[in-house]
Amino acid sequence: QKEVEQDPGPLSVPEGAIVSLNCTYSNSAFQYFMWYRQYSRKGPELLMYTYSSGNKEDGRFTAQVDKSSKYISLFIRDSQPSDSATYLCAMKRTGGFKTIFGAGTRLFVKA
């Protein structure tokens, strides 16, 4: 079993839809949770960074962490064609050296 599981998709939605992206993990020691967006042939860009459980909102993006269920989510409201990209979840434990990445979910937002 992988430490971080993420459905690779692809996920296709119409413009304006609410998108829900999710990851599950197995290591309860993870405390830092991140979401990255990667456009084709570009490096990943940090979108959201959260510590421990709870919600964090930034514009159209909301990140949720449920440590009891070992489940994290990224919601995108009013999705736009420019949101079409691969979204990677990532997590790290306190004092850990490495960040563990999910496989990435490919999202297509159709105009």
Add this chain to the structure above:
Amino acid sequence: GAVVSQHPSWVICKSGTSVKIECRSLDFQATTMFWYRQFPKQSLMLMATSNEGSKATYEQGVEKDKFLINHASLTLSTLTVTSAHPEDSSFYICSANPQGGNEQFFGPGTRLTVL
């Protein structure tokens, strides 16, 4: 803030030559930098972790003599692909951790094509 640059952004070389890729943190100091490789439509594959002033730690299956990593300062790490072959063609991405931080910030990537 938190900008990481990579140079070159793309490179084409002949088989058997060596290629050096630079990764710089432009507005922060990074004690730790990471090098990844990514094939089309696949996720990131961590190759090695480099710490300023010490030897890099390579992931299992990554040849340290082929992929030479140097982290000479708190803002610069280099990856040299020695005696490159067509199977080394890939997208190489570096990332950096700010000192005391847990987030990783990625460079834009370098596309290597070996003919």
